[in-house]
Amino acid sequence: MSWTKEILNTEKPIIAMCHIRALPGDPGYDHAAGMQWVLQKAREDFLALQEGGVDAVMFSNEFSLPYLTKVKTETVAAMARIIGELMPEIEIPFGVNVLWDPVASMDLAQATGAKFVREIFTGVYASDFGVWDTNCGETIRHQHRIGAKDVKSLFNIVPEAAQYLAHREIESIAKTTVFNCKPDAVCVSGMTAGEATDSNILSRVKQAIPNTLVFANTGVRINTVEEQLGIADGAVVGTTFKQDGDFNKYVELARVKEFMQEVKRIR
Structure with a gap:
């Protein structure tokens, strides 16, 4: 039995992204609306995802563009406040991702009781x-x-938005990452949030590390989820749950329900 069954209560889980709006210190932060507005939007998105039937949620500071690789204290503090205020309403497992800082992600996870983190843990990139x-x-x-x-x-x-400084085949990266670092799961992404994960690359990674969970990490849509879950052990889904499938918009309950109905049919 995989850890997803134990912790997320299913095989082939759908981990939904709750994209938190720009936070204090971010260029896009709305000072006039303030943190209360950011919290309210996070609550609305989270509740739509939870009611729509996703298996887990991952809170991320997706609108902290452009991202830092060493995140400021105010970002982690603001995310902790949001998760803390939502805690009485959270009924499903959740994780966190403080983009792009694995140490900060671990700090936030430990502070909030998150079950998992997703991050760039390994490699050197031109980005x-x-x-x-x-x-x-x-x-x-x-x-x-x-x-x-x-x-x-x-x-x-x-x-x-990054590439290894030295050319390496994806199979090599997957194998050495598993051998050296023992990840609980490996995620395969497209170029940006909402960009489709290449099924060929996903398949190559899974074949290279058959005993490690592999997740499709971006761009999974209702018309591709069957193919992607036919290869992967789960998926991280964000943009497709939003109005018109637009990254910048908000989660739409009907889209979540429709997607999860398709997933349940597949599973």
Whole structure:
């Protein structure tokens, strides 16, 4: 039995993204509306996802564009406040992703009781955010130092808007990541949020690491979910749940219900 059955109560889970609007310190933060507005929008999106029947939710600071690889304290504090205020209404497992800072993600997970984190834990990349380096050994040691050893780690091995500095085949990346770092799951992404995960790449990764969970991480839609779940062990879904499938809009309950009905038929 995989850990998804134990922790997320199903095989082939759908982890829905709750994209938090720009936070204090972010260029897009609405000072006039303030944190109460950000909290209200997060609540509305989360409740629509939960009522729509998703298996789990992942809270992320998706609108903190452009992203930092070392996130500021105010970002983590604001996310902790939002999750804390939503806690009485949360009835399904949840995870967190503080983009793009694995240490901050672990801190937030431990503070809020999140079951999992998704991050870029490994690799060195040329990215839209500059040269993007990681230190997985230190991150995992930090995880254990703060008592978060039970938090499941989802390793994104195809970072959005970035490319390995040295060419490596995806199979090599997957195999060495699993051998060296022992992720709880590996995520395969498209180029940006909402961009389809390449089924060919997804299949190659799964074949390379058959004993590790592999998730489709971006761009899964109602007309592709059957194919993607035919390859992957689960999916992280965000944009497709929003009005018109538009990243910048808000979650639409009817779209969530329709998508999850299709997933239940497949499963």
